[in-house]
Amino acid sequence: MLAATTITGWAILTPEDFHQFSKALIAASVFAANLQFARGTDYFESAEGLQPLIHTWTLGVEEQFYLMFPLLLMGASRWRKDAMLVLVTLLGLASFALALWLAPRWPVAAFYLLPTRMWELMLGAACALLPKAPRKNGWLATTGLCLILAGLWLIGPETPAPGPLFLLPTLGTALIILFAQSGTGVARLLGWRLLVLLGMISFGTYLWHQPVLFFLHYVWFGPLPMIVTVAGIFAALALGTASWRWLEEPVRRRRALARPARLVLACSAALIVPLAAGGAGYLTVLLPRSGAEAQRLAGLRPPNASAQVIVQDRRPLSFVLYGDSHAAQYFDAATARFGTGALLSNPGCLSAGAVSNRLSGDPEGAACRGLAARLTELVAERQVRTVIWAQRWERMLYADGSDAPLGTTFGKGGTHLVQAMAGLADTLPPQTRVIIVGNSPTAWAAGPLLEHGWLRCRAWRNVDCPDSYPAARAEGREVSAMLSAFAARDPRFTYVDAQAPLCPDGRCLLRQHGQLNYWDGSHMTTPAAARVMATIGSELLRP
Known part of the structure; x- marks a missing residue:
């Protein structure tokens, strides 16, 4: 499946997406996918790249359990063999x-990590x-089946996971395991040949269904058209059957790879x-097939696009680039044009x-709010x-200290923004120049097709991707005019107007002079950033 x-x-x-997929591939190969996904998704990561292997988190939990649990049982048996059930019960409750x-x-950690699963x-x-006493009990077995069905009915996408409602399918399964012995109605139902066959191929089908x-x-x-979805389900079942027939059974029955070595x-x-392969993809030694086109169009992520703070020690600084990831997108271009500079940014932060x-209360709140003081200190x-x-x-703005909502920057919060910007300038040394770069037009403004950028749009087989859109739809036009x-x-x-060099003749260009302007849905490529930086007069950066 991984191959x-x-x-x-x-x-x-x-x-x-291949870069993010490579990280998931590394983690899945060492049964640590749950640890990788529990870290969450950073500002730049596209969740799509992680999705083909996201289901392998369960294998990580299982493998970690299989490594830990035998050691636990060995320790308990050396102490008191009759204590194992008590120990297992207490650990389960804890x-x-x-x-x-x-x-x-911390819902992501609770969902993915072994201690909480x-x-x-x-x-x-x-x-x-449990003691091996006779357990045949049709009523309890039926109750177990009803609990599973109740779980299917009551648990939805918004249900806290794991949570109390997950006791329904788990306790229901336990009741069936214990009491649905031969002769009960539940045993006859679950012994239906089609269900038995599905059970035999269930592990392989589970592995294959998500990537398919x-x-x-x-x-x-x-x-996705229904007929394609149905075809995908049947493909997963076919692959699961093939896995069971030619991999699982031969190894399990010792018809293949019988020797441990x-x-x-x-x-x-x-x-x-x-x-x-995952390591090569993560290090970008291995690029996907689309990588050649991305390189030709200069559409790969710039080297410092994910950077937050870059400060060269003991070297004169021509400038400090300040803001969020839309500041980081300019750093390489600004350095090429103006010489050594510093970057002080925080993703998604104003x-x-x-x-x-x-x-x-935001986990990133303190780091974001402290950024202005760091700017004053560095300058x-x-x-x-x-x-x-x-x-x-x-952005939506809030007052520091009180969290009072002030409105959006393109609405009534705009007045508070410019007042705060003037106040921040007051804390800088006299004669400090502050160059405001207006809002990037972004690829997002082109509509849903460009949500993740032009290259992602090209991966869809049923649409034609636009090369431009009307400049009137460019992002941030109101707040840029106010600034x-x-x-x-x-x-x-x-x-400095970031829209001007990227939106000539009333059209915002996604491809310009044979190169892409955005490497994702929002952030500029190096050539596009260079076009914006070229509009800043070099005399503004002279001492």
Whole structure:
């Protein structure tokens, strides 16, 4: 599955998605996918690149359990063999309590990590450790089936996971395991031949269904036609059957790889190959098939696009580039044009001293709100004469200290923004120039087709991707006009229009002079950033 998914991913994924896929591939190859996904998704990551292997998180939890649980049982048996059931029960209850406590506080970790999912496995272990007394009980078996059906009905996408409702399918399964013995109605129902066959191929089908359905969705814009979805389900069932017939059964029945040494060698090779491919993809040594077109169009992510703070020690700084990731997108181009500079940014953050777009309870709130003070300190310490302030300017603002909502920057919050910007300029040394770079037009403004950029749009097989869109739809036009007027009133500020070089003749270009202007849905490529930086007069950065 990993090998086939890697080949398919190489054939159809964009460079950005293949890079993220490679991280998931590395993690899945060492049964640590749950640890990778529990870290969450950073600002730049496209969730699509992780999706083909997202289901392997369960294999990570299982493998970690299989490594830990035998050691636990060995320790317990050396102490008191009759204590194992008590130990398993206590650990299961502790794990469930931890899950309930952690889910509202850190839902991603609660969902993916072994300590908060171990209670489900411990429930199965408890079933195995219970005394082997006669257990045939049709009523309890039926109750178990009803609990599973209730779980299917009540658990939805918004249900906290794991949470109390997940007791329904897990306890229901335990009741069936314990009491649905031969002769009960539930045993006859679940013994239906079709269900038995589905059960036999269930593991392989589980492995294959996610990549099959993901890749079908990846190449089709909009809802997938029903006939294609059904074909994908049957393809997953066919692949699951093939896996069971030619991989699982021969190994399980010792018809293949019967010798332990051969089994270890085959398993190691099967995992080392995708592990190596994942490493090569993550390091960009291996690019997907679309990588050649991305390179030709200069559409790969710029080297410092994900950087937050870059400060060269003991070197004169021509400028400080300040803002969010829309500031970081200019750093390489600004350095090429103006010489050594510094970057001070925080993804998704607008920090103007007295106001910001982050609430105090936001995990990133403190770092964002402290950015303005760091700017003041750096400019004074390094005697920098020019600050280039670039942002995605369309934000909701809150007052620092009180979290009072002030409105959007393109609405009533605009007045608070320019007042705060003037106040921040007051904290800088006299004669400091502040160059405001207006809002990037972005690819997003072209509509849903360009949500993840032009290269991603090209991966869809059922649409034609636009090369431009009307300049009237460019993002941030209202707030940019307000910032331009503000700079005209305050001599400490100079306004630079990011839209002008990218939107000539009333059209915002996604491809310009044979190169892409955006490497994703929002952020500029190096050539596009260079076009904007070229509009800044070099005299503004002279001492």
